[in-house]
Amino acid sequence: MSDVLVEVKNLKKYFGGKKSLFNRHPDTVKAVDNVSFEIYKGETLGIVGESGCGKSTTGKMIMNLLEPTEGSVVFQGKDLTELTGQKGRAARQKFQMIFQDPYASLNPRMTVRQLLTEPFKIHGIEKKNERAKVNKLLELVGLNAYHADRYPHEFSGGQRQRIVIARALALNPDLIVADEPVSALDVSIQSQILNLMKKLQRELGLTYLFIAHDLSVVEHISDRVGVMYLGNMVELTDKKSLYREPLHPYTQALLSAVPVADPTVKKQRVILKGDLPSPSDPPTGCVFHTRCPFAMTQCKQNKPVLQDIRGDQHFVACHLYNGSAESEAKLKKQIL
């Protein structure tokens, strides 16, 4: 697992901010603000966060669907953000994406066969054995060969998501960016798709970047998990450490907010005050300080850096762990 497949460096995406005749001081929305991480070969890296945290924007920048304002996405020694046109397309063959809404992500005018062969057509791959390839793909995702000549509207949500996955597999990708792939599905179908994704990962050695808001789904599927808040990565570590010992106050609040499907458990809940600040006017210093129960004076002034505080690959961006007297005192209180 030590091989790095993709390295994301200082990725930024600012929207708007263009001066015009009527708006001389436009708001810049910092959707993603300086995010860096690595995706290891064969792992599932989960990214969780609430709406507007920039997790989908990050995924789209990796897929080159959005042009980053700054930063790079390095794959096989090349910075993908610099490749355009034909080269960019060729490089992107190895990255595929699965979307949230299986109803909208398939062209309703195309049959399943057309949808599944489209990747070959786009990349100019020759047509021989197309029928066999389609059958193989359908079989991989648990559908049948005779499904190939039907239209998307004849399938249920779960089956459509299988088609979407089959399509993503057509070009033998290395990385699949899955943006909320199960959140539009019913609970009983969710587990089918999650199991399918795990099975495919085992069989085909896939790497996933799994973007979702559902913490339990992310815990189930991921090896490592990153938590995003307002365009920033606030915590990143392996699944076990994150869920057993969340360090960032936001992660702690997020985890405690998840309703537990067990009426006998009465959780001690950290209810966050207020709402998400507007990303066009983010707080100074640490972006979480306006809602943080442990906010200190320095949190308003300095932005904490994502760092490995104990040398065990548990990255967190929080001043509580900088060793100052004030933060030590706060930490003690937190434990009590």
Add this chain to the structure above:
Amino acid sequence: MAEKVLDVVDLETHFISDGKVVKAVDGVSFHLYKGETLGIVGESGSGKSVTSLSVMQLLRNTPGKIVGGTIQFGTLDIAHASDKQMRKIRGNQISMIFQEPMTSLNPVYKIGRQLTEGIILHKNVSKKEATQRAQQMLEKVGIPRAKQILNEYPHQLSGGMRQRVMIAMAMACDPEILIADEPTTALDVTIQAQILELMNELRETSQTSILMITHDLGVVAEMCDRVVVMYAGQIVEEAPIEALFAQPKHPYTQGLLASIPKLGEEVEELTSISGTVPTPETMPSGCRFEPRCPYAMARCKEQNPVLKADEDGRVYRCWLQEEGSHE
């Protein structure tokens, strides 16, 4: 908990389009006690939302129609009530909050006007009194700057704030029943936690009965006293909350509980219910869950079991009841 505020018996709601009849709700019976929270759980197509819309008589402008059964609310049978009678009840004695607060608030009117409208209509008070009441309600649901918010438009509020406004609006006339149709599904987890806490507080202070319609078993576990599980237009199990989670009886409920990944629990593969919910065209003639049921027997294909209590008093719809226990 003895007083029933709502008693639904054999409710049948059908949708008719292109000459085809879809039995969205097919013989559903349940009741709601004063001050309790009853959860109706089900996946899409289970008929849970149509059930709630039937209780509000909100199917008039849809192809849906209540074709059988009764919905007893006090002395009135809602299933056979006139529009005029319903107008008196809606928003006054029974109110509803929806999944997407933005679509149920009118974007062109200020919050204050939308809140006072209902109060003036049902409580017969002056505009000034209504405004006061509206402000109180906003404060009660934890909205800061309540006075200013009255003069703002829905789009100026965040999703969580809008849902608070919806709750304030729904609770403004002290309803006996609050129907909450997926009230937190569109919200983020941290905001969801705030709203659920608020609903629990309000219930304790106002003694309003809540009908909670949701697909999220976590929300059910935290909010409800009793649960009704629906599948393909019918109730398949009804149980007190602890019993349902400790020992689900119907194979569907079992599958549903097993298929949600739980925080802090590590499993390689999730248990899943195979197949999909039947469409009207593929509706089985016997037990509706039979094609997906791991315990399906020959009898299940032929006859749909009835919903009844077993010797332990657990209510569910399954032939296994007669075969003895199954685990």
Add this chain to the structure above:
Amino acid sequence: MTTIQENKVAATQPASPWREFWKKFKRQKLAFASAIFIVLLFIVALIGPWIAPFDYTKADYSQILQGPNDKHWLGTDAFGRDILSRILVGTRTTLLVGLSAVLAGAIIGTILGLLSGYYGKWIDSLIMRFCDVLLAFPGILLAIGIIAILGPGMINVVVAVGIFTIPMFARIVRSNTLVYKNSLYVEATRSLGAANLYIIFRHILPASFSSIIVYFTMRLGTAILTAASLSFLGLGAQPPSPEWGAMLSAGRDYLTTAPYITYFPGLAIMLTVLAFNLLGDGLRDALDPKVKD
């Protein structure tokens, strides 16, 4: 994980978009009748000269200005030419002018609309301002202006009518493009690595086809009417030609003495335009997803 349930769903009749369309279209009685009428028109346009009972150019001075009778069903004109024969033969000119004008306008308009909607920015501004300018003139006035520059004649009528058809198509296709450009399946295709032109022609254009076809049909009626008007004004087909508008023009002088000379070509124009409009309405109801369900 494939189950019986999934197989059951799949075992039903495959419903292609075509079948759906046909099912919906058949229900529109008026549009269906119009479609049959239009098919007949096209047949007449093809075989008109062969089924015409008389030579449409041959003057017969013994038979001038006759009312409808059993020999000349629709009467004769001032030169004694059989009106029925002239209408039958003129169908070809009328349809050809309408079709080629709208086709040219539709193709250019569609391409401009696709480029405008997909690429946006300055391309969009440029194309849309050009369309605004064209749309600022009343259609017929614009056509007259163009013919004033190019000179009269059938080809120039086609050009004129074609040009004023462009902006309408450009706008419709542009608004469609804006919608589909941001649809999830287009983004999904882009994530597969598809190039812009591929997306435009394989996904956005087919998605806009239904609107284009509906508008094309309706526009045909207008184009035929405009072409006839231009001919009536003497700017299009010249007198000996049996173009319907030109026939109207020629019969104008006898309106009080022999009204049937103008009645029947006028009726032909009206029925044709009406049929295309009704067909367009029917197609819209059958194709437009907003009307669906």
